[in-house]
Amino acid sequence: MSNTRYNDRESQPGVLARLLRWAHMDPPLLAGILAILAFATVVLFSASGESWGMMRAHAAKLVVALAAMLLAARVDPAWLRRGAPWLYAAGLGLLVLVLVTGDIAKGGQRWIDIGVRFQPSEVMKLAVPLTLARLLHERPLPPSLLLIIGCLAIVIVPTLLIAVQPDLGTAVLVILTGGTAIFLSGIGWRYIAGALAAMLAAMPALWFVMHDYQRKRVLTLLDPDSDPLGAGYHIIQSKIAIGSGGIFGKGWLNGSQGHLEFLPERSTDFIFAVIGEEWGLMGAVALLVLYLFVVARGLYIAASAPDTFSRVLAGCLSITFFFYVFVNSAMVTGLLPVVGVPLPLVSAGGTSMLTLLTGFGMLMSVHTHRKLGDAVRRH
Amino acid sequence: MAQGARIKDHGAEQRLFFARLVFAMVFILALTAVVVLRLVQLQVVQHDHYSAQSQGNRIRVQPVPPTRGLILDRNGQVIADNQASFDLVITREQVSNLDDMLERLVATGLLAADELTDTRKEILARRSYEAVAIRSHLSELEVAIFAVNRPYLEGVDIRGRLSRSYPYGQALAHALGYVGGLSADDLKAVDPVAYAGTTQIGKISVEKSFESALHGTPGREQVLVNARGRSLETLERSSAVPGTDIVLALDLETQLVAHESLDGRRGAVVAIDPHNGEVLAFASAPAFDPNLISTGLSRRAYNALQEDIDKPLFNRALRGTYPPGSTIKPIVGLAALHHHTLKPGDHIYCGGYYSLPGNSHRYRDWKAGGHGQVDLQRGIEESCDVYFYQVARELGIERMSSFMKAFGLGAATGLDMPGEQGGLVPSPAWKRGAFKSAARQVWFPGETLITGIGQGFMLVTPLQLAHATATIATRGQRYRPSMLLASRDPLTGATTPATPEVLPAIGDVSAADWDAVIAGMHGVLQGGRGTARAAGARVPFQAAGKSGTAQVFTVGQKQQYKSMEVAERMRDHALFVAFAPLEDPRIAVAVIIENGESGSGVAAPIALKVITTYLGMEPAGA
DSSP, X not given: OOOOBTTOOOSSOOHHHHHHHHTTOOHHXXXXXXXXXXXXXXXXXXXXXXXXXXXXXXXXXXXXXXXXXXXXXXXXXXXXXXXXXXXXXXXXXHHHHHHHSOXXXXXXXXXXXXXXXXXXXXXXXXXXXXXXXXXXXXXXSXXXXXXXXXXXXXXXXXXXXXXXXXXXXXXXXXXXXXXXXXXXXXXXXHHHXXXXXXXXXXXXXXXXXXXXXXXXXXXXXXXXXXSTTTTHHHHHHHHHHHHHHTTTOSOXXXXXXXXXXXXXXXXXXXXHHHHHHHHHHHHHHHHHHHHHHHXXXXXXXXXXXXXXXXXXXXHHHHHXXXXXXXXXXXXXXXXXXXXXXOOTTTSSSSSHHHHHHHHHHHHHHHHHTOBXXXXXXXX | OGGGGOOOOHHHHHHHHHHHHHHHHHHHHHHHHHHHHHHHIIIIISHHHHHHHHHTOOEEEEEEOOOOOOEEOTTSOEEEXXXXXXXXXXXXXXXXOHHHHHHHHHHHTSSOGGGHHHHHHHHHHSOTTSEEEEEOSOOHHHHHHHHHHGGGOTTEEEEEEEEEEOTTGGGGHHHHOXXXXXXXXHHHHSOTTTTTTOOEEEOSHHHHHTHHHHHOBOEEXXXXXXXXXXXXXXEEEEOOBOOOEEEESOOHHHHHXXXXXXXXXXXXXXXXXXXXXXXXXXXXXXXXXXXXXXXXXXXXXHHHHHHOTTOTTSOHHHHXXXXXXXXXXXXXXXXXXXXXXXXXXXOEEEOSEEOOTTOOOOEEOSSTTOOEEEOHHHHHHTTOHHHHHHHHHHHOHHHHHHHHHHXXXXXXXXXXXXTOOOOBOOOHHHHHHHOSSHHHHSOOHHHHHHHHTTOTTOBXXXXXXXXXXXXXXXXXXXXXXXSEEEEEOTTTOOEEEOOOOEEOOOOSOOHHHHHHHHHHHHHHHHSSSOTTHHHHTTSXXXXXXXXXXXXXXXXXXXXXXXXXXXXXXXXXEEEEEEEESSSSOOXXXXXXXXXXXXXXXXXXXXXXXHHHHHHTOOOTTO
């Protein structure tokens, strides 16, 4: 059977184009992602201290994540919509399980941890936007107050469960994801203003519940030199690395900050500083442009999506992706406090690669499963 | 639905969504611009400044991990120590031929043959001037082997460091817990800066609950490095501040006796000082060797522990929940006296079984022929079930369960140790919430009866039982159980005692009511008909106690419980609670032996041995 695709422009597509279409890939998005991954691999080789072992681990992770993307792209958005609540429920169940399984088990299991570990909070990064998109789907928008409250509940329950793990970084990202979906649903500016005001009001309370070391990080952001050997060390060294890179950088494998190990966590959270040092302003801005291209393509997919579910999902995934980029690059350049958020698609290690590429697979699925009928129905 | 009036307007929704996307894109571009401007500021405007700093950056800062605080018992005996241990390290650039060297290490027995490939990979992944640890915790024999072969092992060396050791091994395993390798998950809960350089962290029990005090503050050393990053010399060193020493309330001698008398049987012993909640002994058996776990077990050895049918990793004292059996009777009796549904002198006839009106079901007494005429004293002393069936029925489940809860039963006591289990004190309200089908939500009168003798749904931990017994000993004064006695500054030796936390007391129970119940418990051990009088006769002090037997499975109406025929793991659990001395109690104990069958025969001697040890007395007639 041959579905006539909406974006079927060419009459005689080449082999590559046919293969991509068969795999439900979106060529521009795929190109953007692969370009970032290629650059990341080159940077990582330098940041890891030319460690082949680390490159192998990175490659293995990439293969798995790309396979997940291919798989996700093949899944029809209708199925994603149906499966969303189940995924969400399963994610919640796993989060509770993580809390309940006793300390002795946890303490012991870490010992025999063989490297493959599964984090339920990662599931929530996808399950929350999926579930919100499904909830908003087929309901009149902008959403009623009741619907907004429902959406908030869906965001807050897993956020709290993740926050008590305790994994504040991921909890904040889940809240941002949920907030984005609700924003895209078209809630009134009054609500948005109200929410922002409430957040500002909650700031002092947040200060109260933070660990001492987290408070210290906020303070060191304001004045890194107050603790140059402690919490301020990361920020100082990172700024030296980036600043000394200049416009054109010191060249690949030539960054002294990274290679002499002044820069902590250089292959993970602070890899952006290695880029700044070795590739200079040009390299860093080039990477940001690539990110912007991917985000813009994602938003284009959202804009041309046929229904509310696809729209909200695509928009939400794209904007969230940008948040990761912003939070990490702002942290590394000393604009935000040091929170453990990796640079998406570039940082080594971490569990986010799989989640990110699965999300991009869903974006592609949204774009490549549109049928002619959708376009007609819209008019 | 109220929203029914609103019809979905696809066109309008799409326009709205599009507007939001445009707004989001503008926002994104604005944020990106902020980052780009920041990059321009750092890399163009301030480039010269940072470039100069980078040129002069030849000093690396390295963390110096702090020494972990010691753990001491109440008399100052060290029960968790730091001992020197030795790692085997290899520096690649000092070795002429790495493969030959590794072969040689295998030949001397310092390296296992099957670890050769992984070790080689690990060494090659690190910088050539780095000393890579290829073995940890060398035995004395291995250190000697190395010393003898040293001339042939150029580039290989031994590096000492401090690692945790538990001199009393299994005896304190569940009380102290252990430290283990610092994992990525652990790092999320602590300040990574403070743990830079630290390799181990408290995983369970006391090692975990007092982690932040025990850990200490790392120091830093500034190291001059050459252009290739090799350390040339240490310029400056700020020493680490060692972790605080933790003094536990545990009495080592009592703890050792508790552990030894459990003798590897599945069970637990918890002893508490009634006047402040200090935990004097905290044993769970079978246990494990914390020294082995903290040095790193092989996967196989760990699985063997995990899958052992006796569950040696399971902290029974803290997390094991059991029906309290007859140990609950003093509290049930006290509740009835307090609510005036019973007077101490009231007699109830026990003919060996009890039936509810209009029902032929026989709730049996443990003594087939019955106890005859029974009052409160005899009811507790001989543990008459029929007496307490009647008491429970007149008292009613609501009053009974709220009275039990006031003693802290069925809920976590808040001991300063993570992972405590709650347990359950059943009530009709609980049953309505716990079951789905309406038929099972009904509270049956028979369930009130068996709750009165501590069977049925009720579940408590050994810790809760000890706490409740301490509450009887103080006649209602309650203190939160606490492992911590004091913390001690390792440098000055100054100690800061912990303050006992007072819990809501069991108020307005008259002195006469307490007297009546405690007299019954005294009779259990030292009365003429007491169930545990054999054990009670052997101690040189006055004590109060209560035996209990908790059913693991239900005996049919027409069957007799014959222990010999019951598989070992289906046999009843044996329980005993006690406190002493009678007049001014200094210790309250709860003992449970899984499938031990006889509370008075198996658990009581252990409880009395623990008490005797703590009171510093010799057993009479021994």
